[in-house]
Amino acid sequence: MARVVVDVMLKPEILDPQGQAVQRALPRLGFDGISDVRQGKRFELEVDGPVDEAALTRIHELAESFLANTVIEDFTVKVEEVTEAAK
Amino acid sequence: MARVVVDVMLKPEILDPQGQAVQRALPRLGFDGISDVRQGKRFELEVDGPVDEAALTRIHELAESFLANTVIEDFTVKVEEVTEAAK
Amino acid sequence: MTARIGVVTFPGSLDDRDTQRAIRIAGAEPVALWHKDKDLKQVDAVVLCGGFSYGDYLRAGAIARFSPVMEPLIEQAKAGLPVLGICNGFQILTEAHLLPGAMLGNDHLHFICRDQKLRVESANTAFTSDFVAGQEIHIPLKNMDGRYVADARTLDMLEAEGRVVFRYLDFNPNGSLRDIAGITNEAGNVVGLMPHPEHAVEPLIGTGRTDGLPFFTSILKKLVNA
């Protein structure tokens, strides 16, 4: 079993009020030095069987037709390493 | 300028209605072979200045205290490569 | 003879009964359609009502759009069947690409419920012929994802073709581009809007206004006179 991650972010030209709300809160939390925040969605898909070219193509289709609305969102598909990235 | 990504996911033992809704819809879309879907949030932070140990520590704190509610969510902090991952 | 107007119930639909009531009050016959139905029971028009179909968990309307009932609906809407999408129904129509653009979360990030003032920009659709263009009306609005967006070219096209049907007045409750509250397709048979006309059909209920009734009388007249 393998994990495929689909990240979906609003297109850059679309207003992202959630990201902005986070950014606006930063100074209050004593944070500076962050010039922009965007908030999007992350989908973790557990795939049965091998994640080969065919599987990725299908997941790409899934992302395009369903997980993202490409009128407003961009997406990326990645196969996740088994070991988690550093915390 | 560099980009740091904070991924926030519900802890595995916590119910994820959103992920489940997606998963339940897959067969209807003609998709099978995906045994689990979890949906979380992805924050892209544009950091001014160098992303050194100190900056990462601060972002880690930010994630812990603000971006995630660690009662129900886990998070990871990653420095993003400048080139986007393959679509 | 009266018109038979279908109201689709998806899992998570909330305003199906209210919409049926509004259709009845207008004098037409409501017909319950179920999301798993594979045909539309020969109705003369369809309303996709408000609610949180499938919890709106992925994006508002995104999962409902793939329901079995949507297949005949999309096909027949393209062939001219009058379809009104209210709130979640509007969201489903954009997800199904029967209407251009997309709906996003309100710019203030909160659910909002209010008595909303609107201007009817077009009386040339199946659901607005009982209004006059320019008329100002009040309709309850309640949504989480009511921000209408589309690229500038699409917006310009909508404006140029007179396809912006409703605009928010005095206050834009969700950050919709160009204050757009509702639009129609090229043929004028598919209309979507965020506010809820079915909650403004009885004098005592809700905000106490009946500005929503003409939506249902418009379509009734059109169908009966057809």
Add this chain to the structure above:
Amino acid sequence: MSRTPLDTVEHAAATPDVALPWAELGLKKDEYERIVEILGRRPTGAELAMYSVMWSEHCSYKSSKVHLRQFGEKAPQSDALLVGIGENAGVVDVGQGYAVTFKVESHNHPSYVEPYQGAATGVGGIVRDIIAMGARPVAVVDPLRFGAPDHPDTKRVLPGVVAGIGGYGNCLGLPNIGGEVVFDACYQGNPLVNAGCVGVMRHEDIHLAKASGAGNKVILYGARTGGDGIGGASILASETFDDAKPSKRPAVQVGDPFQEKLLIECTLEAFAEKLVVGIQDLGAAGLSCATSELASNGSGGMTVVLDDVPLRDSTLSPEEILMSESQERMCAVVEPGKVDRFLQICEKWDVIATVIGEVTDGDRLEIFWHGEKIVDVDPRTVAHEGPTYERPYARPSWQDALQADDAGKLPRPETAKELKEQVLQLVASPNQASKKWITSQYDHFVQGNTVLAQPEDSGMIRIDEKTGLGVAIATDGNGRYAKLDPYKGAQLALAEAYRNVATTGAKPLAVSDCLNFGSPEDPAVMWQFAEAVRGLADACQQLGTPVTGGNVSLYNQTGEAAIHPTPVVAVLGVIDDVARRTPVGFQEDGQLLYLLGDTREEFGGSAWSQVVHDHLGGLPPEVDLERERLLAEILISASRDGMIDSAHDLSDGGLIQAVVESALLGDKGARLVVPDGLDAFTFLFSESAGRAIVAVPRSEEVRFNDMCGARGLPATRIGVVDGDSVDVQGEFALSLQELREAHEGTIPALLA
């Protein structure tokens, strides 16, 4: 991952000396010994799990029970009461064959830990109580208390709670028609999130939580069972009982309102086809509660096969499954011949449903796991025969000094200018300010039957389209009054809710309550609790409105500091025709304003004393329940006979607060004259109970005055609806615009 050997009933009987972690599960030594005595052996781990959750304060009411009995003992004779205390919720006859069920519950602590999910699942829980009675839920209300408005944590808790209540209730399609928002530093670490729900059914549809009829099937349906809210039980799941590893089981539950919406629809469909013999929602204590209550309320026993419970997490132990508090689950008892149809309906709604057990003709609740019996108990001992405490209580030593600190001695405004400034200060203060920023996040219109919603005095829902029959509900509670005198404070809460219902034209019928207090182990808190219950029971008796159910939330305290005693009271009323309802907002210029009731110099616990002097002391306003009843009768008659066009009850903030609210809501000003015998300050700010203002069309003035005169209710003409300012003649005038900015600006500025 089951323990070896499985702790079966047989094994427990054979190993009397195994030490069980009863203390870690919150049981006292004598409670554990009682369990051993009941069973005649040590409990199995699974039995211990069940007893420990069911005998907890939350489920067993062990500290409060001795006091709550008064609600039954003193219950007034009421023909309206169809189902009284003890069921999931009480049921009231509202005429024309309709019955209404309603209840208020707390979800305080979870909402502090995770505001959004805590509040959301609070709504989910109360709604399931209402469905379990056989009713379609038609409205929710949400009485809330938060810490100081400017405290940083309030900014975390409040928006999350409000979004959670809205997120869940809106998604279920339940109009939110009322509630409260009160700020006070005493709630800082202990916000109160109470949620109420109203449901409607036909008389014949009333369902009870009981399992009768040997051979009937027990069906669990709804969400899969996960490891939610079972912190304690995981100790039992550890390899050996002494090796209590820290667990990763979540203490916070996540709500799935979509699943709950499906649960509502499929349950109602099953009811409509008369498929259900008994039904119980799964709330606190999950399956332990549902199975033991269903079995003990029925005539027989029950067997349950725990392996058949659909799981979200396959590693759960049987103890954990029994204790899990996963949301959006229900348990139905169905005759064997109807099981297929029941399952079909669930499938139609995509709801998972599984037969997990059967009603037997014995009197034991037996639960099996991997073919072995792990529970064998008399269900009554689990569900109904938990411990009862007579906790010591004593009037606190500080009570006298608090009451002696008379608010009447506080400096009062000396000039008209000061008076005016204090009026503005009052209407802009967080507690008196408009709550629109909050309530506009709730859907008021869904279901298309909302006649009145906030900020009206009570919410009102039409329940019959043809006749216009409707019900009204209001919730109130004033912790400041209750702190000064818990007996009277509770009565004042009832009086206010009762008055709010009557003000809209509905006849008050019945009461639910949510009693929020500090630790019962503190005799001072226990005294507050005892006094509040006594006060509420006495007042309900006198007003003829029985308590039909409610909820107790104790341990709302941080260290030594308890919250103000906060009894929240919900009153349900009925109106024959909603067309006759009376709104708060002024309707028409020229209508005459009347003040009903007597105004005395009563400032103890008042909003004025808090806002202007940050003071809490003295005595709360006097309670005169006969006067409340008379006032209510007049308001109801006047509304029915069309003698008044708007009305507003007077409560915190006094007359000026009420006038400003009516003016802003109707967008019409008022000219007021201070009546003879009153000074302007007392007229405007006193919080004497038993009062309301009404706007009387000139054509009705004589008739209205005659009615009040004949029945002995003081009615004083105090002015007229007019213009676009609130003008207290000879004192000051404030434009509606200035008032609106003050009243509506505060909460957004604090929270947005």
